[in-house]
Amino acid sequence: MTEILTITGNVATVPEQRTLPGGATVTSFRLAAAHRRFDKNTGGWIDQYTNWYQVSAFRGLGEHALASLHQGDRVIVVGRMHLRAWENGTRSGTSADIEADAIGHDLLFGTTVFTRTARRDGAAAPREAAESDGSPAAASAPPAGARDADGWAIPATDELVGAAAAADADTPF
Template sequence: MNETLVCAVGNVATQPVYRELAAGPSARFRLAVTSRYWDREKNTWTDGHTNFFTVWANRQLATNAATSLTVGDPVVVQGRLKVRTETREGQQWASADIDAVVIGHDLARGTAAFRRTGKPDTATPASPAPPRPEPNWETPAEPPAESPAAIAEPVAVT
């Protein structure tokens, strides 16, 4: 498949717009991505050009994005880039959209509290699933080292 996959890090520029469509939920918002660079003359970080993308989300991602994102939130968006050109009133316009596969808060710039969404009820189980045991996180101890004589001596198999 020949698609352009991108990962954009920026801020939510508009409140997500949520719609229930025949094909399922859909949401869109504008993402502002500003480059930053180190200005040696001023000895400080400086903002560069800002690019704006329209981010489209579908199905459960749309529902979660609409309820989780607000203007100004730092986010990471991964998806398929689609660049469109059109002519409006005699002027040529270009727009860049991202058909999102993944959207998440940028934890390098803040914290988030994750909450799982409930799965749609297809059938209610008769009894809840038993809790999973806690994994053993300890590193196993290394086996005792063999004596040099035992390592150097070949073992015959009969």
């Protein structure tokens, strides 16, 4: 059984990348998830305790995490937790390791800019392929980052098609 969990916290260490013997890359960093509560007596927030996690992101996710995350960033991590016992001769303990499936900045605390990257196999991402084929749909597609009069992002044509298909699908319940 696999437990998927979502944790918000601060990147506590500078993300580091290493290459595994099989050639895959992994980016790792420590995540500090502080728990706070409101104290009625003082009228303010107080820190109760902090849980520490070792987060590992593999391959493309790890490469993007290395380029995007900095020490101190507030992030949301979704992944699978593994508890690991360790010993170093004089001390022993248990470590909570998370193998990340997704990582993103916590937008409650700031803004971020998303940049789509090309796929590893060299093929263009769906938007770039549609823009380069000269089709009428590509010509009518809004430019990347386009915004309407109210400042909201305009979805790409392929996103509109996907949303329409999802609306036509039967609900699972």
